[in-house]
Amino acid sequence: MKIFIKTYGCQMNERDSEAAAAMFSARGHEVVDHESLADVLIFNTCSVRDQAERKAVGKIGFMKKLKKERPDLIIGVMGCMAQNRGEELFKELPHLDFVLGTGQLHKLADIVDSIHDDRRAQVALLEPGDEVLTGLGAHYNNSIFASIAITRGCNRYCSYCIVPYVRGREISRSIADIVDEARELVADGTREIMLLGQNVAAFGLGGNINPPPPDHSPFADLLNELCAIEGLKRIRFTSPYPSYFNDKLIDAIAAQPKICRSIHLPLQSGSDRVLKAMNRHYTASQYLEIVDKLRSKMPDVAFSTDIIVGFPGETEEDFNATREMMNRVGYDMAYIFKYSPRQGTVAAKLEDDIPQEVKEERNQVLLSDLEKRTAETNRKLLGSTQEILVEGVSKRNAERWSGKTSTAKTVIFTPGPETTVGELATVRINRVTAVSLFGELQPTPLRGN
Numbered sequence: 001m002k003i004f005i006k007t008y009g010c011q012m013n014e015r016d017s018e019a020a021a022a023m024f025s026a027r028g029h030e031v032v033d034h035e036s037l038a039d040v041l042i043f044n045t046c047s048v049r050d051q052a053e054r055k056a057v058g059k060i061g062f063m064k065k066l067k068k069e070r071p072d073l074i075i076g077v078m079g080c081m082a083q084n085r086g087e088e089l090f091k092e093l094p095h096l097d098f099v100l101g102t103g104q105l106h107k108l109a110d111i112v113d114s115i116h117d118d119r120r121a122q123v124a125l126l127e128p129g130d131e132v133l134t135g136l137g138a139h140y141n142n143s144i145f146a147s148i149a150i151t152r153g154c155n156r157y158c159s160y161c162i163v164p165y166v167r168g169r170e171i172s173r174s175i176a177d178i179v180d181e182a183r184e185l186v187a188d189g190t191r192e193i194m195l196l197g198q199n200v201a202a203f204g205l206g207g208n209i210n211p212p213p214p215d216h217s218p219f220a221d222l223l224n225e226l227c228a229i230e231g232l233k234r235i236r237f238t239s240p241y242p243s244y245f246n247d248k249l250i251d252a253i254a255a256q257p258k259i260c261r262s263i264h265l266p267l268q269s270g271s272d273r274v275l276k277a278m279n280r281h282y283t284a285s286q287y288l289e290i291v292d293k294l295r296s297k298m299p300d301v302a303f304s305t306d307i308i309v310g311f312p313g314e315t316e317e318d319f320n321a322t323r324e325m326m327n328r329v330g331y332d333m334a335y336i337f338k339y340s341p342r343q344g345t346v347a348a349k350l351e352d353d354i355p356q357e358v359k360e361e362r363n364q365v366l367l368s369d370l371e372k373r374t375a376e377t378n379r380k381l382l383g384s385t386q387e388i389l390v391e392g393v394s395k396r397n398a399e400r401w402s403g404k405t406s407t408a409k410t411v412i413f414t415p416g417p418e419t420t421v422g423e424l425a426t427v428r429i430n431r432v433t434a435v436s437l438f439g440e441l442q443p444t445p446l447r448g449n
């Protein structure tokens, strides 16, 4: 059969779709890149925002016509929206053949095969307490980059977030399992690995939401083991809840140049009052303490973050606290969201009292601050020497190549005869714009390949 998979939402969903593609391919099915070519259409959905659900429902609804023309077509929905809406989706989208909730990935290929044989609609949803880690390890896209899911689910219950309800309780894979997967990837040519989880820094803590003592961090142990893999050049991870950055984890990151100096540290708000209402278990000053510790050990570290503006009851003062925090930390990048309630969460019971135009205005203020800061950060890099991981021919200019710094900045440069994709190279930055860096290849790498 020919399988088409459309993915919505986060990197975890991208990763699940890739594992699904590998699963189908291993069974002899072909993964195609357009719906018109497919016998099976799978929509891997997101529930984080109402808009994400509406978009997916709209797209799947549109497939009704196709199904009429080709009744043998199998159409299924998986991921967070499938888990969130369950069987109710069959009412809204009667042309659906299956609904596969989160944590059910390992059943996907069997379900599709059985529908192909007997045409009976199926539903498989995650039941609380039944969380499993199967189906996470297969890879499909061979490239110098790969992602590895190290945990599933989340136990934190931030008041605005639907993830714990749709992705289930937090469970972690074993270090040995993850290291085996990484070794195989590296043997196949992967040079940079992104570790994924809703809260990666809580890896291996058994779902305990209390941050561990300063000398205990299974996530640091995992990073150390991965860094020992020969041929693996870089490791990134996302997303870590700030409170788990204890001394052991900070020291482990600082000691390993393979761990990228680009840390995503979700802040959400700079106001303690709002953080409390969000059920975020840290204060602004505790967050700053972590930033300062990381920076004292790694002066070149770059931070990115997530921010929500217009959370219920957010005053001008609260918003200014966020703005000040953002300027104080000096993020390189931020995903700024205008709050919108998600049914089923604790915050959805609060009055969504900040007018849309105020949310928009606050969003714009933060975006404009961010833009100025990014331009300034880029300017400071002029004349500096940077280590990059070479990615290949630049998208905009076939004569130039591009690579990324450890801090996740793209550098455009002219390749030399020995420049190789997936190897580290050294460049001197000789031109910058607000969004890009341009460099000149230097003869000696900063760090051995």
Ligand code: SF4
Residues within 6 Å of the ligand: 154, 155, 156, 157, 158, 161, 162, 163, 164, 198, 199, 241
């Ligand atoms: S840590 Fe909070 S925001 Fe992140 S997935 Fe868990 S509940 Fe959602």
